[in-house]
Amino acid sequence: MRQRRWIELLKDYDCIIQYHPGKANVVADALSRKSVGSLAAIRVCQRQLLEELRSLQVHFRVMGLGALVANFRVQPDLVGRIKTLQKNDSRLVQVMEEVKRGSKPDFVLSDDEILRFGTRLCVPNDEDLRRELLEEAHCSKFAIHPGGTKMYKDLRQNYWWSGMKRDIAQFVAQCLVCQRVKAEHQRPAGSLQPLAIPEWKWEHITMDFVIGLLRTLGGNNAIWVIVDRLTKSAHFLPMKVNFSLDRLASLYMKEIVRMHGVPVSIVSDRDPQRVIQVLEDLLRACILDLQGNWDDHLPLVEFAYNNSFQASIGMAPFEALYGRKCRSPICWNDVEERILLGPELVQLTVEKVALIKERLKVAQSRHKSYVDHRRQDLEFEVGDHVFLKVSPMKSVMRFRRKGKLSPRFVGPFEILERVGILAYKVALPPSLSKVHNVFHVSTLRKYIYDPSHVVELEPIQIFEDLTYEEVPVQIVDVMDKVLRHAVVKLVKVQWSNHSIREATWELEEEMREKHPQLFQDSGMSSLED
Secondary structure, eight states, X not given: OHHHXXXXXXXXXXXXXXXXXXXXXXXXXXXXXXXXXSHHHHHHHHHHHHHHHHHTTEEOOBOOTTSSSOXXXXXXXXXXXXXXXXXXXXXXXXXXXXXXXXXXXXXXXOTTSOEEETTEEEOOSOHHHHHHHHHXXXXXXXXXXXXXXXXXXXXXXXXXXXXXXXXXXXXXXXXHHHHHHSOOOSOOBSOOOOOOOOSSTTSEEXXXXXXXXXXXXXXXXXXXXXXXXXTOOEEEEXXXXXXXXXXXXXXXIIIIIHHHOOOSEEEESSTXXXXXXXXXHHHHHHHHHHOSOHHHHHHHHHHHHHTSXXXXXXBOHHHHHHSSOOOOGGGTTTSOOOOOOTHHHHHHHXXXXXXXXXXXXXXXXXXXXXXXXXXXXXXXXXXXXXXXXXXXXXXXXXXXXXXXXXXXXXXXXXXXXXXXXXXXXXXXXXXGTTSOSEEEGGGEEEOOOOGGGOOOOOOOOBOTTSOBOOOEEEEEEEEEEEOSSOEEEEEEEEETTSOGGGOEEEEHHHHHHXXXXXXXXXXXXXXXX
């Protein structure tokens, strides 16, 4: 039916229909062929293909000039280098002589005079050659920084040298990228260091803030938690997140100082974590049972917490603070009127405080034994360099690095001073000037030095007008930018006194006119030919 419709259409034209064999119809094949296999597409990818072949250090030879795609015969250059360097290694030369005498059955000397350990090539003791092998097996795009064990398993299939496993482990440990991105699978550093037990009530306190709460009718959306370290009694103060420092000081004077006086020391963001967990649980229960705004139930939550038994002191915080239990509906008759005057009251209070201190000491010792069992000791010296762990939640605000795939560690930074037992002062760059430079040892990671990490900066020659000349160093990449009516050839150039990250895209035509030697050094002139 389709041919019939074409016949009816073509009958109005003066034309001759002639059969043409399919094998000879190359024009139709070219029109229907996908653009991926076209000669134009091959020319676009030719540079990148040849650069990758050169990076693999292979020799290539064109076998057929008339073919659409040139055939390459690849001959590895690495085997030839190993063969040459084996003759310069006195130890391997001695092994070759022993193999010829038959005293080394594990080694084999092939027909092309290459020494092998079984089927594996014996790599001579040449630092450049071994480092090149290690970099190819670890840093190339086909490997992407494997661990020491994986890298050893891959290399040992084809190569062998004495101390190979040790060299691979050292190379991986010194890799700067691995030190920054690989996760730690060791126990956290730093043993637990409990705070000293206070001598009296409300002399040493801890405080923290609970934020992210729903805004109530009164406008409160946060809670200020203040806890006495000796009696564990606490006050929960409703507040707003945008309270100023003066407003917080006024609230503290009104609610804390008027009842307990001025404390000797204040610890922030440490001890109240357990209290905050109990507080949030009590608030959830109040919202479910009593309904309404959470700040309406906060006084009852504070009373329930202070009148509940605390395992660390062996009594309720109310009893530890006032010396007796608080009257409540379940123990209304148990609390009787007591008349204690003079030495009896003082003696009872002193005994109660001594009992609390003894129980706190036992609780701290038990907690320390549990925590230290899962931690390890780690110490640094002044002048050492360390990496700083980046918290995923705080990385955007504090370290200007966002995203799940950002590095786990930043640095390395120099240690300036040891603060206490488990904290260190670190020299941070100006970009992190807003970050407090004292860190706990658990947030630090030891930096393993390697000479390749040191970048020697060339001196900058400054002219009288305080300007300096920037010279292109190398071509990093090439790109063809396709416009509507033209194709613009661009090259990515690394300039002097700048890193590769700061390379810029420039017009290839202008760069060839101003800096022709740049294309000769990079081999792009031969690629164009």
